[in-house]
Amino acid sequence: MTTTDATRMPVITRAPRTAFAPALPSAQLGTPTVPVQIDFDYDVAIVGLGYVGLPTALAFHHAGSRVLALDNSAQRIDTIRAHSADLLDDDRTRLLSALDHPGFVLTADEELLARAESVIICVPTPVDEHLVPDLTILRAACAMVVANAVEGQLILLTSTTYVGCTQDLIVDALSKRGLEAGRDLYVAFSPERIDPGNAAVSHDDVPRVVGGTTPECEVRAEALLKRYARSVHVVHSLAAAEMTKLLENTFRAVNIALANEFADICRALDLPITEVIDAASTKPYGFMRFMPGPGVGGHCIPCDPHYLLWQLKTKHVEAPMIRQAMTEIAGRPGRVVDRARDVLSDAGRGLVGARVVVVGVAYKPNVADLRESPAIEILAGLRDHGAEVAYVDALIPSIRMPGGGILTATSDPSSFNADLVIIHTKHDWADLSWISPSAMVLDTTYRELSIPRRILL
Numbered sequence: 001m002t003t004t005d006a007t008r009m010p011v012i013t014r015a016p017r018t019a020f021a022p023a024l025p026s027a028q029l030g031t032p033t034v035p036v037q038i039d040f041d042y043d044v045a046i047v048g049l050g051y052v053g054l055p056t057a058l059a060f061h062h063a064g065s066r067v068l069a070l071d072n073s074a075q076r077i078d079t080i081r082a083h084s085a086d087l088l089d090d091d092r093t094r095l096l097s098a099l100d101h102p103g104f105v106l107t108a109d110e111e112l113l114a115r116a117e118s119v120i121i122c123v124p125t126p127v128d129e130h131l132v133p134d135l136t137i138l139r140a141a142c143a144m145v146v147a148n149a150v151e152g153q154l155i156l157l158t159s160t161t162y163v164g165c166t167q168d169l170i171v172d173a174l175s176k177r178g179l180e181a182g183r184d185l186y187v188a189f190s191p192e193r194i195d196p197g198n199a200a201v202s203h204d205d206v207p208r209v210v211g212g213t214t215p216e217c218e219v220r221a222e223a224l225l226k227r228y229a230r231s232v233h234v235v236h237s238l239a240a241a242e243m244t245k246l247l248e249n250t251f252r253a254v255n256i257a258l259a260n261e262f263a264d265i266c267r268a269l270d271l272p273i274t275e276v277i278d279a280a281s282t283k284p285y286g287f288m289r290f291m292p293g294p295g296v297g298g299h300c301i302p303c304d305p306h307y308l309l310w311q312l313k314t315k316h317v318e319a320p321m322i323r324q325a326m327t328e329i330a331g332r333p334g335r336v337v338d339r340a341r342d343v344l345s346d347a348g349r350g351l352v353g354a355r356v357v358v359v360g361v362a363y364k365p366n367v368a369d370l371r372e373s374p375a376i377e378i379l380a381g382l383r384d385h386g387a388e389v390a391y392v393d394a395l396i397p398s399i400r401m402p403g404g405g406i407l408t409a410t411s412d413p414s415s416f417n418a419d420l421v422i423i424h425t426k427h428d429w430a431d432l433s434w435i436s437p438s439a440m441v442l443d444t445t446y447r448e449l450s451i452p453r454r455i456l457l
């Protein structure tokens with residue numbers, strides 16, 4: 001079944017169990033909190049195998065679930081099969097065993113969704129160049145899941161989105177097919193909180209929040225997530241679960257903007273910002289440590305608050321603090337360029353013709369994710385001002401620059417003879433020993449204390 005026109009789809013009843021998926025040994029099954037349905041071939045299907053979906057699929061498989069791992073990109077499936085996906089070491093180990101196991105099926109075949117007892121959607125929810133939510137991918141994925149939905153199935157949306165989205169794209173679309181959430185099948189929303197590249201907190205240990213269309217939907221979604229997650233916090237609506245994620249990431253955006261502003265204030269008053277933050281962080285309550293930086297990247301903080309701001313516009317609700325925070329964050333890479341110009345000028349030279357190398361271009365340490373990375377804007381801004389730029393990042397071989405052209409990572413940054421080194425992202429294992437003690441270094445991370453002639457952003 002390939003059409004995505006949900007309104008014309010007939011209601012499909014449960015698919016018959018096929019022979020390929022033998023029951024797993026009981027030791028591998030974990031402790032299911034609801035009776036296991038025996039007429040589905042897969043316990044859970046994961047739609048979208050990116051930074052969220054692949055670790056989620058592996059967590060379920062590790063917990064003993066039969067997993068259908070679905071991605072519509074053949075390239076992504078090849079990358080996963082070739083063990084080249086950007087994963088933490090533990091997930092790499094999980095992937096090695098999953099790919100050899102009959103209870104883990106990697107596919108692009110959406111028709112198999114009808115054979116899954118639960119379907120989890122984890123596809124991207126970006127914003128466009130006008131900072132308006134781009135729901136194209138999410139709409140297509142939801143339409144596909146709705147078109148293939150069967151009675152008794154649980155559909156769980158985890159993509160970050162606006163409040164009311166699960167109702168609009170899944171519950172209402174299902175009802176057009178004559179399927180009522182809470183009666184014929186089950187629908188819930190659970191925001192994802194994974195922190196790619198962070199090995200300190202295991203994905204399985206991060207509590208999940210979930211809200212369902214009805215109490216029955218809640219119970220089933222909670223039981224599903226408990227197969228791998230150590231704790232699940234239930235809220236009593238889809239909307240509350242959707243809003244929880246928007247609060248979490250808006251909270252981060254606002255606090256990062258505040259940390260950036262404090263860094264600028266401390267520089268103006270000639271105070272050491274890191275010492276001030278370290279000191280404030282000793283307070284055991286009422287303070288949470290946020291570090292200033294070169295801006296924010298990735299698929300969450302630069303995007304998610306815009307889902308809220310966009311939605312509020314239609315209600316004529318103002319959110320000036322959030323808007324201001326997002327504006328400050330968006331302007332931060334430009335400040336890096338300005339600061340680079342100033343420090344070079346203090347050293348008696350301009351940006352025109354200066355040689356500037358950027359260290360680390362991924363949006364954060366230990367990931368190969370360049371989405372929304374401030375480094376791209378910084379490199380482009382420096383180049384626009386006449387600088388000759390290079391970068392070093394073992395995880396990012398090349399960058400497509402705004403306005404065209406490809407910039408390839410330098411393998412020997414010391415031979416670039418930089419007038420200025422800008423530290424943007426420091427991967428845990430990255431070696432900075434090539435930076436000579438006499439080099440002028442602009443540390444936008446505020447963390448590289450060992451660099452001798454460090455200038456802070």
Ligand SMILES: NC(=O)c1ccc[n+]([C@@H]2O[C@H](COP(=O)([O-])OP(=O)(O)OC[C@H]3O[C@@H](n4cnc5c(N)ncnc54)[C@H](O)[C@@H]3O)[C@@H](O)[C@H]2O)c1
Pocket residue numbers: 047048049050051052053070071072073076122123124125137140141144158159160161192193194195196298299300
């Ligand atoms: N990346 C993070 O750190 C993070 C953290 C928390 C929440 N989130 C949220 O999770 C969601 C997913 O983000 P991500 O970073 O994993 O995205 P991603 O770009 O890394 O991966 C998405 C995957 O979905 C696949 N896909 C797209 N449409 C599909 C379809 N119709 N059917 C099957 N596969 C499809 C893509 O090919 C891709 O492999 C977003 O809403 C994001 O905001 C992300």
